[in-house]
Amino acid sequence: MSLLLSPRDLAELVAFRHALHRAPDLSRHEEATARRVVEALQPTGPDRVVTGLGGHGVAAVYQGPVPGPTVMVRCELDGLPIQETSEIPHRSSIPGKGHLCGHDGHMATLVGLARLLGADRPRRGRAVLLFQPAEEDGSGAAAVIADPRFAEIAPDWAFALHNMPGIPLGAAALAPGPANCASRGLAISFSGKTSHASQPEAGISPARALARLIPALEQLGPGGETAPGFRLVTITHARMGEPAFGISPGEAELWVTLRTLADDDMTGLVGDARRLIEREAAAHGLAVSMSEHDVFHACTNDPQATSYLMEALNAEGIAVVPGHLPMRASEDFGLFGRQAKSAMFLLGAGEDHPRLHNPDYDYPDALIGVGVGVLHRALRDVLENASKSPRQRHAR
Incomplete structure (x- = not known):
């Protein structure tokens, strides 16, 4: 796990996730969640915050002093129209709605990444953190890309994670090629x-x-x-x-x-x-x-983007287990792969953890720091390699 987040950071990120979990918003109705995200991002001092992107999307931009590529890391804003049945203290307070896919944990991870980027800007290029609306109904990515303001922050590289029950807690699954149907x-x-x-x-x-x-x-x-x-x-x-x-x-x-x-x-x-x-x-x-x-749309992991994620997983000491990709399930990340070199990895939520969309599902708080470490390392590696010669890149 990344050592760059303090115990206080992690505790605050867990509290932020719990607050999101208590108040889920459904696809295309994420106004309140987007406001909470913007409030959480403000202390990190982003160079630009784009709101209302493709609906209620939020993008935070962290600009390096030297021109270079744009690396986007993306998460999701929306919950599900499912009644939560768990008895956890932070269970949903809204009848018939629940964060039962882990998008609250993914958002907390990107806010953690924002804390690192705010404290230490990229040396070149820029990082864009996208909080995408309407992932659950498949309409959000297309709406974000169709928004004229997206062209101003369009990425050269795009990364994402998704938690996955059935994989050991804290382990990962990643492979180049088809990832989601x-x-x-x-x-x-x-x-x-x-x-x-x-x-x-x-x-x-x-x-x-x-x-x-x-x-x-x-x-x-x-x-x-x-x-x-x-x-x-x-x-x-x-x-x-x-x-x-x-x-x-x-x-x-x-x-x-x-x-x-x-x-x-x-x-x-x-x-x-x-x-x-x-x-x-x-x-x-x-x-x-x-x-x-x-x-x-189908999601396909670009080989180069996958390589950066794989090296980040290895450097963070995360075990990569085979046999989980490609998935039958769909994920509204595929369209970004038509714009950029993109890849997504699965982060294990535990072999016996309640499955995604189950009424008793809850995101494991222990994954927040793990996800931040992997995504931060991959993002930094891409931007640092932008300044290296082909021979130096080959020697990584």
């Missing part, structure tokens, strides 16, 4: 005609179309090993007609999540799914409409 939700609405339940032939029911589509869609994406060509279709919601015994239904709704390892494969899966749905609707005389939601 692309995914998107497809909401399907069918419209036919109701009839009396004694005369179903007088109506147009979606029942048979729905019964046929559920297994057929699943066959388009059977899952399996997370390797090139991976496709997974998950039925997440189905509803048909009214809860009445006397009515043959005239409408239905089906929600599915589509998942692929690569963005290009997602295009093909979406096309296959839409064509299948349209054929079934037509065969049963149904009108159909479809809409896409929660669009997440």
